[in-house]
Amino acid sequence: MKGQLKSFASDNNAPVHEAIFHAMMNANKGDAIGYGDDIYTLEAERKFKEIFGNDCRVFFMLTGTGANAAGLSHITRPYHSIVCSDKSHLENDECGAPEKVTGCKLISLPSDDGKIRVEQLGPLLHSVGFQHHSQPKVISITQPTELGTVYQMDEIRKISAFARENNLYLHMDGARIANAAARLNTGLADISIHAGVDMLSFGGTKNGAMIAEALVFFRSDLAGEFEYTRKQSMQLMSKMRYISAQFNALFSSDLWLKNALHANRMAGLLAERLQGISSVRITQAVETNAVFAVIPKNAIEKLQRKYFFYIWNAPRNEVRWMTAYNTTEKDIEEFVEAIRKAVE
Numbered sequence: 155m156k157g158q159l160k161s162f163a164s165d166n167n168a169p170v171h172e173a174i175f176h177a178m179m180n181a182n183k184g185d186a187i188g189y190g191d192d193i194y195t196l197e198a199e200r201k202f203k204e205i206f207g208n209d210c211r212v213f214f215m216l217t218g219t220g221a222n223a224a225g226l227s228h229i230t231r232p233y234h235s236i237v238c239s240d241k242s243h244l245e246n247d248e249c250g251a252p253e254k255v256t257g258c259k260l261i262s263l264p265s266d267d268g269k270i271r272v273e274q275l276g277p278l279l280h281s282v283g284f285q286h287h288s289q290p291k292v293i294s295i296t297q298p299t300e301l302g303t304v305y306q307m308d309e310i311r312k313i314s315a316f317a318r319e320n321n322l323y324l325h326m327d328g329a330r331i332a333n334a335a336a337r338l339n340t341g342l343a344d345i346s347i348h349a350g351v352d353m354l355s356f357g358g359t360k361n362g363a364m365i366a367e368a369l370v371f372f373r374s375d376l377a378g379e380f381e382y383t384r385k386q387s388m389q390l391m392s393k394m395r396y397i398s399a400q401f402n403a404l405f406s407s408d409l410w411l412k413n414a415l416h417a418n419r420m421a422g423l424l425a426e427r428l429q430g431i432s433s434v435r436i437t438q439a440v441e442t443n444a445v446f447a448v449i450p451k452n453a454i455e456k457l458q459r460k461y462f463f464y465i466w467n468a469p470r471n472e473v474r475w476m477t478a479y480n481t482t483e484k485d486i487e488e489f490v491e492a493i494r495k496a497v498e
């Protein structure tokens with residue numbers, strides 16, 4: 155059964171970090187007012203403001219897809235379009251939720267490494283003011299990308315400058331933003347609000363939490379009345395304290411950073427160990443906690459008997475291996491040995 159196999163499929167498959175479970179247990183005492191009027195939520199909001207500045211507005215959400223879709227619907231009208239990469243989660247892995255919920259057209263730009271290049275954006279302005287075309291309103295970038303690559307600061311700044319100049323908003327899908335900040339050795343605010351992002355989907359679930367996502371607005375004019383959009387989007391959790399307690403734990407003693415640094419280091423170690431195996435070809439720069447590789451088809455089949463992971467691109471025999479905060483060096487050594495045997 156897949157559930158019993160060691161997983162290199164996704165950081166979603168890791169267990170909840172003990173400190174986070176502990177924080178939820180601590181919050182599990184006595185009554186607390188529902189829907190966010192509790193001390194844990196106040197504390198988590200305070201922590202977000204400490205990181206992103208007093209003017210940000212944060213809303214706790216249940217899923218990353220929910221944060222993306224509800225947030226995007228709040229800042230668009232159905233005749234707008236949302237520009238994203240053709241590798242984005244928005245485009246490929248949200249079952250059409252962004253289109254359904256926003257009514258907007260997604261314009262996905264071709265990308266080999268998951269990143270949008272500012273040069274790709276100019277031609278989209280051709281549609282502006284032409285009533286037969288959807289009107290570009292949001293650029294959505296994923297940091298790190300779905301291919302594990304990272305936007306450098308200047309790349310984000312160039313895209314945000316383009317957005318500002320052309321009256322567009324910049325959304326960042328930060329389902330794994332901790333991994334990007336860890337990679338770039340920057341703060342969470344540096345790669346988001348300070349780089350010109352307007353709205354951030356902030357992920358905690360892939361970084362050791364159980365259910366902890368947030369939507370952070372960096373402009374009050376965009377946030378206005380989002381509480382109603384969240385409720386209508388079915389993302390308002392009644393027992394909010396349990397989400398908030400998870401963020402409080404993630405932000406205590408820099409747990410978010412420790413978890414992300416570790417996951418990234420394990421992916422780096424995996425990539426390093428694979429160097430010596432000639433029939434394994436790594437296809438993306440390993441910058442966070444994912445390794446993409448092309449390996450012989452029969453080796454994929456052999457490996458999947460012992461390990462759970464996804465085939466990313468079947469015709470190319472490309473697989474994705476992900477590490478998480480709980481991946482150990484021993485896990486990596488054993489996995490590399492299994493790969494070596496499988497390709498023999």
Ligand SMILES: Cc1ncc(COP(=O)(O)O)c(C=O)c1O
Nearest residue numbers: 217218219220243296300327329
């Ligand atoms: C880049 C990215 N964005 C958003 C999500 C949304 O996550 P969820 O499964 O919580 O909806 C994921 C999940 O894998 C993701 O990888």
